[in-house]
Amino acid sequence: MSKVEQTVMGKKQDYDPNKGYVALLGWSLNAVEALEQFDRRYVVVAPPWAEDFCRENEIPFIPWDFERLNERSVEIAEVLKDMGVNVTIPLYEETVEWAGAINSVLLDQPRLFGQALLFRDKSLMKRRAQLGGIRVGIFEEANDKGDVIRFLRRVNQTLLKLEGDPNDPIHMKAFDKAGCLGHRVIRTPDDVDNIPDTEFPALLESHLDGWEFAVEAWIHGGKIRFLNISEYVTLGYSVFVPATPELEEYRPLIRKEIEKLIKTFDIDFGFIHPEYFVTSDNTMYFGEVAYRPPGFKVFELLERAYGFNAYQGMVLAFDPKTTEEEIEAFFPKEVEDANGYAGCFGVYPRRRVVNELRVPPETEEHDYFEWHELQPPLEQKVTKRNAFGTHWGLVYFFGDDPHKMRDLLKAQEELDFYI
Amino acid sequence: MALSGEDGGSLERALRRFERAWERLTRAPKFARHSHLPPLLxxxxxxxQQPGGAQVVYDLADRFDEIGIFTGTDWADPVALRPELVSGSFAGKVQTIAVELLSELRLLAIAEGRTVHQHMEPTQARKFLETTLALNLNRLFPMHNEADRVRLGPRVRAISHTLQFIVERIGYGSVFEAVAQEAESMLAQRPILVQHICRMIAELGRSEPNPRAEPLFDALFRPSPATAEDPGVAAYQAHLGAMTLEEVEVEAAAMAHHLGQTGLASAYHAVLVRHLRGVAPALLPRALGLSSTGQDAMINYQELVLRLIDEAIFPETAQAVYGLQALLERGALYFPPIPSGLWRQIVHPIREDVQVTLREVYGDAQPPRVWLLSGLVQVLGQPLGIGQGDNPTCQSARALSLWAQSDPGYLLQLLLWATRDGEIIMSFEGESISSKDLDPGLAGELHTELDPISLILVPHLDRIYGEMWRRVYDRDADGHMWINPEFHGWWVQRGFAICVDIYSGAIIGFDRFIRRFYAHYHPYYNGNQPVIFPQPAGIASTTSGGEFVGWHAIAIQRVGLDLAGEMRVYFNNPNNEGRQDWGGGVVTSVAGNGEIPGESSLPFEQFCSRLYLFHYDPLESGEPEAVPADAVERITEAAAGSWAAGRAFS
Structure with missing residues (x-):
């Protein structure tokens, strides 16, 4: 045990003992930066490759390999407990079940581990949601391509399609991957042929035509403390916060749904990031929920729009020692307190061969344009994008009109950034 | 949720973005700062880019070091910075440009005593900035050209705004010497493009009157008694009509004098030439300052010359007056294809897309055919004045220069193909290559600060050159060996010598390489044979610190004794910048050592120390063994101490 303790490179600093001591599970520079500027003692638990950086910069650090849970997982829980850590915060999908396991020891709440497993398995998650009376689409597990084709047929038969009618698409998602990774849209049996066998088992879902959006909710004491609705302009391309008034109209409904989720999944504290559909008849369908920060830089957008640091918000939500006053002082009033609308657009090259980065003047010179993180292309050939691949970088916007923002983000899809 | 003032002007918007990025970076803990740096830059x-923006950025300049903008970069230690590398940064990626400009502002803060730097004195910083400004006068006085503005716009603006901001604070006076010197020595090379030199001269007028600048000023703005007050073209035109023949003759002599001294033609000169063409053609030789050679050519081809004046000499194309003078003085009209080729070009229609390009770059003040023809007169008159501009196309620029000298009929034919067909076809090892269906080569983004002939031809040439490279790509020797003779013409010698192994970069057979060069080019070792046709050659270009920069195409024009009796290689460098300090005492000269305007020269040994590739006639042997061993040793040492440092010799 002494070996582990030596590698904790904490700075001698005075922390208020009335505030909690948190451990971040996984390496995120943005998160560490947020914690460094916050008022709580922290330690980073991350893979050993982050060690040198942490030592050089005096960031308290414990090296840990987050492989599959095994008999050693209790070891890290005990190390953290001995150090006086109160709670761990997962930063990535892969550390969610670790957080569950460790927190069940730190907080002496064994059920937290079971809860984490629900978050990690999209199929179990849907079943639990269904049991809790939450509306979900048609779904099924698939172990091979045959299952996918069967599901595609059956869904389209249910929809009373005739042979030869274009199929409604189905969605296939890896059980345990974050966001758009491993997410494919399948329309024809030919699409099925392109799926590598390594992607099974996976979850299959029917497609819902509707308005897809995501929610970020900070929960403490079993109550929602801040609820953000992120509006997707086009899934995988663009998102902005706060949402348009049209989507915000659903806020009371959404709030109810989240409360249902909290009850069903027995969530007392932390941060959740569920995705929903609203169909044309105003029915909300639950898509999935994650117990970690969202991708696509939503946290940055929130900071731009509201001025609060979302990671610090997570710390407050997780820390059992957080007081009511702290929470109230920290979170702004939803929508009302926003300084404007912050959005970002993920750029994908539209051409097969590209030579250079050229940001379109209509983007760069737009009033709302903030900055872009795009780099000149390293290769001329663009790999064919299957399913939702990784974008080449984000372009950030900020402005005061949500509809202008939405249209602006939509318009980016028709522009070439790489030519 | 109202946004206060978010609808303000561009400066305000840019300012708010900058302040936000600045605040985020300065607030961040040290270890996270690098992730906030890209948005800040x-x-x-x-x-x-915004007028007035430099001041805001400058106000924060004393904090740049402290917040870590330069940490871990080449700019970390200002003492180690070198002014000659700045222009390279300006041509680099957006972030590099930004860091370079912020670094300049930091140095200004040191120079002005606002920041105290541990290792750098204010005078040092000032000196750095003066040299930087002097070396980047083209950025300080950028070409105002619509097409460039659109394409490169913002970055170029940011650079020139910042440099102008700096020069206004440290004063034009301080760079006066550099500007005057720059203008003089650029002019000594008699380049075709002089716009940026003219802007520099105009800028000199903003500082204290200085006798040094007088001749340049006079040449451009008051080249004759009647233009002493810079009356404007229209007034001068009217005045000319009222002058006696004697008065006009005085005007002609005065202008010819300035033209000969500086190589600059004022707009008044064009007006005068057009005027004389109508009322007193006999005075034209006087107005152009022609020698007996030029006068003779003028008499023999009077009709053509008068027609060229009609078609190509206007106040907007005034510099073609010098081109015309040079054309006559060179005796170029005696080259059989030239007069007929010019006649053809005068009347031949130009295809629409070429007209559009010419109009985009040079504007509507004259129709496209005038731009093209005036450019042609200049290229044929001043083959050594052709430059590659800001383009990586030294090969194409060199080829144009070589053709204008050795094969002008071919050049005229290429121009006809490009302006009539929009296509150039060359043959390579028996197969035809058309420029039409090829991807744009290096010139994909042609910087258009070019003469009209280069503007039209370089995109074709560069594509074909690139395609030739593609075809020799997998051969196991340097591609120049096959390409140079095929691309340029039969007069490029078939023997090919290179001292660098194309795979390993190692130096191979350097001793033999140098001896061979002596035996084919040095008159004492080659049987006193002159260079008949200028030959393409390659040099390893180096910084003033002697560090390797890259391979560069030049043409060896001739080898001969200079006025002091030293053997020199005279060569043409297409990069518009004949004067270069290549380190280790190797400084190319452009005037004063027997150079023809447009030539650079180096003592023979010094030239050898940067040479890596040349062509020769394999059937001539010369006397390689007679070359003194100590000369070869000195050359080897100079190469090993500069561009070849760290390379294996075998």
Whole structure:
């Protein structure tokens, strides 16, 4: 045990003992930066490759390999407990079940581990949601391509399609991957042929035509403390916060749904990031929920729009020692307190061969344009994008009109950034 | 949720972005700062693009070091910075440009005593900035050209705004010497493009009157008694009509004098030439300052010359007056294809897309055919004045220069193909290559600060050159061996010598390489044979510190004794910048050592120390063994101490 303790490179600093001591599970520079500027003692638990950086910069650090849970997982829980850590915060999908396991020891709440497993398995998650009376689409597990084709047929038969009618698409998602990774849209049996066998088992879902959006909710004491609705302009391309008034109209409904989720999944504290559909008849369908920060830089957008640091918000939500006053002082009033609308657009090259980065003047010179993180292309050939691949970088916007923002983000899809 | 003032002007918007990025970076813990740096650099560059933005950025300059903008970069230690590398940064990626500009502002803060730097004195910083400004006068006085503005716009603006901001604070006076010197020595090379030199001269007028600048000033703005007050073209035109023949003759002599001294033609000169063409053609030789050679050519081809004046000499194309003079003085009209080729070009229609390009770059003040023809007169008159501009196309620029000298009929034919067919076809090892269906080569983004002939031809040439490279790509020797003779013409010698192994970069057979060069080019070792046709050659270009920069195409024009009796290689460097300090005492000269305007020269040994590739006639042997061993040793040492440092010799 002494070996582990030596590698904790904490700075001698005075922390208020009335505030909690948190451990971040996984390496995120943005998160560490947020914690460094916050008022709580922290330690980073991350893979050993982050060690040198942490030592050089005096960031308290414990090296840990987050492989599959095994008999050693209790070891890290005990190390953290001995150090006086109160709670761990997962930063990535892969550390969610670790957080569950460790927190069940730190907080002496064994059920937290079971809860984490629900978050990690999209199929179990849907079943639990269904049991809790939450509306979900048609779904099924698939172990091979045959299952996918069967599901595609059956869904389209249910929809009373005739042979030869274009199929409604189905969605296939890896059980345990974050966001758009491993997410494919399948329309024809030919699409099925392109799926590598390594992607099974996976979850299959029917497609819902509707308005897809995501929610970020900070929960403490079993109550929602801040609820953000992120509006997707086009899934995988663009998102902005706060949402348009049209989507915000659903806020009371959404709030109810989240409360249902909290009850069903027995969530007392932390941060959740569920995705929903609203169909044309105003029915909300639950898509999935994650117990970690969202991708696509939503946290940055929130900071731009509201001025609060979302990671610090997570710390407050997780820390059992957080007081009511702290929470109230920290979170702004939803929508009302926003300084404007912050959005970002993920750029994908539209051409097969590209030579250079050229940001379109209509983007760069737009009033709302903030900055872009795009780099000149390293290769001329663009790999064919299957399913939702990784974008080449984000372009950030900020402005005061949500509809202008939405249209602006939509318009980016028709522009070439790489030519 | 109202946004206060978010609808303000561009400066305000840029300012807010910058302040936000600045605040985020300065607030961040040290270890996270590098992730906030890209947005800050981006916002900084955008702010510098705005008039007034430089001041805002400068106000924060004393904090740049402290917040870590330069940490871990080549700019970390200002003492180690070198002014000659700045222009390279300006041509680099957006972030590099931003860091470079912020670094300049930091140095200004040191120079002005606002920041105290541990290792750098204010005078040192000042000196650095003066040299930087002097070396980047083209950025300080950028070409105002619509097409460039659109394409490169913002970045170029940020650079020139910042440099102008700096020069206004440290004073034009301080760079006066450099500007005057720059203008003089650029002019000594008699380049075709002089716009940026003219802007520099105009800028000199903003500082204290200085006798040094007088001749340049006079040449451009008051080249004769009647233009002493710079009356404007229209007034001068009217005045000319009222002058006696004697008065006009005085005007002609005065202008010819300035033209000969500087190589600059004023707009008044064009007016005068057009006037004389109508009322007193006999005075034209006087107005052009022609020698007996030029006068003779003028008499023999009077009709053509008068027609060229009609078609190509206007106040907007005034510099073609010098081109015409040079054309006559060179005796170029006696080259059989030239007069007929010019006649053809005068009347031949130009295809629409070429007209559009010419109009885009040179504007509507004259129709496209005038731009093209005036450019042609200049290229044929001043083959050594052709430059590659800001383009990586030294090969094409060199080829144009070589053709204008050795094969002008071919050049005229290429121009006809490009302006009539929009296509150039060359043959390579028996197969035809058309420029039409090829991807744009290096010139994909042609910087258009070019003469009209280069503007039209370089895109074709560069594509074909690139395609030739593609075809020799997998051969196991340097591609120049096959390409140079095929691309340029039969007069490029078939023997090919290179001292660098194309795979390993190692130096191979350097001793033999140098001896061979002596035996084919040095008159004492080659049987006193002159260079008949200028030959393409390659040099390893180096910084003033002697560090390797890259391979560069030049043409060996001739080898001969200079006025002091030293053997020199005279060569043409297409990069518009004949004067270069290549380190280790190797400084190319452009005047004063027997150079023809447009030539650079180096003592023979010094030239050898940067040479890596040349062509020779394999059937001539010369006397390689007679070359003194100590000369070869000195050359080897100089190469090993500069561009070849760290390379294996075998």
């Amino acid at each position: 981006d916002a900084g560059l955008r702010l510098l």
